[in-house]
Amino acid sequence: MSNVSPFKPAIEEPLLSQIVTALSEGQAIRKDVGKDGRLHIDRPLPFLCLHLTYGTKNLAARDIASANASYLIASNLKEAAPIIQAIGDEMVKRFGAFVILDIGELEHDILLADDSPFLPHYEVAVSATTERETQNARKAFIKAICDAEVRFRTPRITRPEPVQDPILRLNEAGISFPCISVRFAPIYRQPESGADYPGLRETMIADLFDAGLRAFSAFATETNTLNITTHRALGRKAFVDAVRRADRSIDEIAQSFDFLLSVTPINARQAFEEFKQSDFEYAPHFLYRPLGVDVEEQKRKLYSVAFDHLEDPVLYHLYREKQQEIDLQLTMLAHLHKRQYTDFGRALYGSVEPELLALALDVLARCKMPANEDEIPMVGCYEVAQKAREMVDAYHQEEASFKARVEIRDDLPPGLMVTGEKLLISRHTVMEQRRLDALLHHEIGVHLLTYFNGSAQGLRLFRSGLSGYEGVQEGLAVLAEHLSGGMTRQRLRLVAGRVVACAAMLDGASFVETYRLVTEEHHFDQANAFNMVLRVYRGGGLPKDAIYLRGLNEILQHLRKGGALDPFWMGKISAAHFPIMQELSLRGLLRPPGIRPAFLSLARAHERLEKIRSRLSIAEMATL
Known part of the structure; x- marks a missing residue:
């Protein structure tokens, strides 16, 4: 009663x-x-x-x-x-x-x-x-x-x-x-x-x-x-309405600029020729896109986003972290080609910790290139684009919302890049045919897949990425190359070499000194060494490329402890956010991944995954 x-x-x-x-x-x-x-x-x-x-x-x-x-x-x-x-x-x-x-x-x-x-x-x-x-x-x-x-x-x-x-x-x-x-x-x-x-x-x-x-x-x-x-x-x-308003505002600011495109040179091919003509003695001159964002205006908008009515400490924490990350990116854009640019990059991506450098050197020492290798068939940008569109179509058949676009671009260095829902392919891309599927599983099966799965979560934050997500994303993407059977010793060496180059740059080495380090001491060929060093020195010195090996190591440690991969496909998250994602899932705020990566269903993927759980080392991950 x-x-x-x-x-x-x-x-x-x-x-x-x-x-x-x-x-x-x-x-x-x-x-x-x-x-x-x-x-x-x-x-x-x-x-x-x-x-x-x-x-x-x-x-x-x-x-x-x-x-x-x-x-x-x-x-x-x-x-x-x-x-x-x-x-x-x-x-x-x-x-x-x-x-x-x-x-x-x-x-x-x-x-x-x-x-x-x-x-x-x-x-x-x-x-x-x-x-x-x-x-x-x-x-x-x-x-x-x-x-x-x-x-x-x-x-x-x-x-x-x-x-x-x-x-x-x-x-x-x-x-x-x-x-x-x-x-x-x-x-x-x-x-x-x-x-x-x-x-x-x-x-x-x-x-x-x-x-x-x-x-x-x-x-x-x-x-x-x-x-x-x-x-x-x-x-x-x-989610209360205040969460959706904050989410929309933060996403609009994040989408107002493309950080990596803004700091990536548009004349990579010409710069390499210039560098060769100088007998690799003088750093080439790099050209960049005009900055298309008003940094001060976007910062003003960024800090006018209200978080005081979110009514959820977990979400409040996630949005504050993202706000600070976007602030650092905008600050870096404001200091392009200045000394402070690298300092802010260190704050955003971290330094190269001694353990990571030791791991990179171990991989380089144990992954020797074969003295003689038969001629390997190569493919250019058009073959890459055709195969990419086929993979996108296959995912679209599985999930109608998977509407990625594939573009060939003249203003990128050789390689592929995902930005938002687009896969960008440099017109100068020439790659080993045997590596093609693995690289597309990297770009489409991880980067684009988590973008579209994140889009389905109801908040844009999970598609644009939680703060610090890039390390785990790149670790998963490199893991995808291994699980799909397309990991070569050369690719593993490249991932490790980037760490060595980042460490040298952060220690004050010049472009030319770092190029000599990776060619003379670690035996990278001229083209790969140049592309590696270009990435590390873009904008004035960007330590981002150390995250590939760091992220891969984090994922392997997670798997060796019995951890699952499925939560990582929900959206773009970092290892630090794993408990938060589990909590939000338990609360019913997140749905299971709508699409799972195709490479997980490949013939030997499960066997390779079990070997990793049984402590297969990174230096032993080459499958080709």
Whole structure:
């Protein structure tokens, strides 16, 4: 039997009726409540996160509450009580149990003295109603908070005085559902000014939100109301409109320029002839496309994108990372051919770590080129384009949305490049026929496939790429060459040689010095060495090409630990985002990959994959 609130309802009956009807039918609810409140339930759940504002603004507690899949923000208890009662009654009917997490902030933090030799604990007051399940949920919350790392300060868990316990006020309002109350010290605010420490605020929101999910999970397990594999599965299963607006804005900025085309010379062939005529003594003169983007204007737009209403700490983190990556790319474009360009490139792609350089040198030492090799049939750009269109058509037959375009271009150095939904082929491309399928599996079966699978996820971010995705993408693409049987010793040497060239460039070597290093010490032929060094010095010095070997090594380590490849086909992600992708999948926000790479179904692909899991080294991956 439900309890009746002693408060005269501050909410109109039609709203309560709509809430009850929606919940009974299993529908989502998103309604404004009062002047600045909101009720959001994206699916029926046996819990509700509650935050009462009492006229306060911009509290972290509000953001913690609104991160949940089921939350109510209201001005006061009079406004909230009838809504809580209506939700609780319906959820008890559906699940047999229901719990409230009431979250708010203490008025003050401990005053910190400037000369204090240490930073004191910060207070988190946690109380709960007496049911065993609720007490265990309280313990789960406390453990999560104590295990979380809030930099510099650790929590001190307290219980509120009985007369000051927020649960008492809920009881007085006639709300007798199981409840956990949390009040935390606002350590994210600066004591004097009241302004935020933004990073600390973000960390606290993420940690307290996670602790709340753990409490809900413990309650659901104890009451047998839900069967879940992880507490993170209790998060959002739908994007709010603010997420889609931010996603669209970020994507429009990312699509306003093509970073790699902007920093790639358009006269590679002529530059090679110029370099040869100088007896390889003087660096050639490279020409570039005019910069077609107003860097300052795009940066202004970039930092005007609002992330404060995403209501999801995970997505907030992903978009902030992407914002910072785009900022670095724009900054690099603004510093093309200047000394700072390479410094910003190092920030974007990282340095060449000693372990990676050692791996590259090992591959070069163990992958010797044969002294004599029979003449190998070659193909040009038109044969490459024809075969590429056939592979695109095959994917299109499997998935109608796979509408990639293949273009032959005069303004690229020899080779292939994917940008968005296009495969660009340099008119100067001449390659071994035996390598053709493998290279197309690299470009189409990985780069284009993840673009179109990412497009199907509902957010453009997954097609344009999460921050730092390129390393894993290139690692997967090189793996595709191996699994499809088209990996040669020369190709492995090229991947390793790029690392050596990047390391030399970052150590201050000139174009000519790096060219001599890869030809004289590592025995690359003139054309391959020039193309390799051109890529490393484009724009003034770009350390991007070290990511191929780094990414391949990351993928191999992942496979050796028993990891699966399927999540990587969902979109363009990095290894660091693997747990996030798993969580978003569990929450139902991501769908399984619509298309799987064709090379995984080739005759010996499974056998090659098992050898990698059995610790086949990179130097042993050549199949031709």
